[in-house]
Amino acid sequence: MISELQQHSMVDLDRSAILSGFQQSLEAMIRRGGPMPQEYGELNRAIRRLADEVRVGNVAAQEVKSLVRSATESYFRGTMQAESVLKKHGYSGDFEIIDDIYRMRISPEPELRRWDLFFHAQPAPCAVRNRKAYFHQLLRDLTVRQPGKSLRVLNIASGPARDLREWFDANPESEIRFDCIELDPTAIAHATAVCAAYGDRITFHHQNALKFVPAEKYDLIWSAGLFDYLTDRLFTRVVRSLMPFVKAGGEVVVGNFSEFNASRDYMELMGDWYLEHRSEARLRELAEKAGAKTEKVDVRWEPEGVNLFVHVAV
Ligand SMILES: C[S@@+](CC[C@H](N)C(=O)[O-])C[C@H]1O[C@@H](n2cnc3c(N)ncnc32)[C@H](O)[C@@H]1O
Incomplete structure (x- = not known):
């Protein structure tokens, strides 16, 4: 019979597996230079699956946010992704990010370009x-x-x-x-x-x-x-x-x-x-x-x- 303690640790294991799975996919994409258009579906589905896990309570939104923030600070400096998360003006949807959306600003860094293209392609x-x-x-x-x-x-x-x-x-x-x-x-x-x-x-x-x-x-x-x-x-x-x-x-x-x-x-x-x-x-x-x-x-x-x-x- 599985004890309550074991059940807890299995849940913890699942949670960390879901998060680390997402992190590994993200890092693999970072190593490949960002998503190609044919990979947008795969990345969107991974985000959707992660969000579903948050909705049903299997993963805490805060844990995902810490992961995303640290990935953003490490890999995505100067991208639209960073502009959104780091909130330079202190709030979401500031004039600068909106203007960058209008003008479809793309990072000049070759390894970050594809991330901005992915951002701008979102609905x-x-x-x-x-x-x-x-x-x-x-x-x-x-x-x-x-x-x-x-x-x-x-x-x-x-x-x-x-x-x-x-x-x-x-x-x-x-x-x-x-x-x-x-x-x-x-x-x-x-x-x-x-x-x-x-x-x-x-x-x-x-x-x-x-x-x-x-x-x-x-x-x-x-x-x-x-x-x-x-x-x-x-x-x-x-x-x-x-x-x-x-x-x-x-x-x-x-x-x-x-x-x-x-x-x-x-x-x-x-x-x-x-x-x-x-x-x-x-x-x-x-x-x-x-x-x-x-x-x-x-x-x-x-x-x-x-x-x-x-x-x-x-
Ligand atoms: C998402 S932007 C939209 C800008 C513009 N309407 C557009 O669609 O391009 C939101 C703007 O609303 C401004 N804002 C937020 N709260 C406001 C308020 N209570 N009164 C006036 N402006 C506000 C922000 O400073 C920001 O520039």
Whole structure:
């Protein structure tokens, strides 16, 4: 008969076997110079299996995180992986990593290149890049719907403002005026430099979006990459506070990662990057709780199907 002590040590053995198995696969891939595209599936499955073991309690998330952190510090310095785990600016999803995702920054070190290519190929970074295109489409629609009108857009949690820079690069004649709300002064300094050529049409405000009260009305209020860090209560509160500041015919559009984020295990276990993933139904519910009428709420998504956008028409 197996004693309780033996059972415990068998469990410990299993746990360490799972972790060391993962570590060995990772180190083998490091020795080969990082994953080739045909190995992405294998690596993603290994991460998924490890996450499953964490979910059922066979492995402690903290142990995986220590392993990942130490591997990151030893092997992945300067990569997107390191940027995610080491959180240079003190929080996940800072302006710098988002800008590096937009620009698909790849390490110049030959042995690290493939790790960055793997990072950028994940559905989540693809969805982030897609949301820039989604925002640009909204701006095009706005311009077509109201030609000649001096349009005003409020951009909440503007981060690197790469989206605005690229908008004006592609539409230099655009007369849209942007007010950007951003909490991190370093992000504002970076965004100001990124958008230096268009400073006449963009104003950055160092403000906390959770306390901000607009001083005027806007044709579009846009926010991506903020609400998926907020609790339901804050989500509702902020949408409710913004709705009165949309002009008739305008809308509030809020991005939020959906529950169909195939990169979630990778983000959480490998990148220590947590979001409030929300379903389409949940987003509708929260918008209605914020005071939107059912028929005024619409939920759409970008082509990756990862980032949803709840539209509240006013
Ligand atoms: C994930 S980035 C998104 C940037 C940009 N919206 C985009 O999609 O490219 C999140 C940004 O929100 C900012 N942020 C976080 N909390 C905030 C708050 N309470 N008020 C204003 N900005 C905030 C961060 O400093 C960061 O620059």
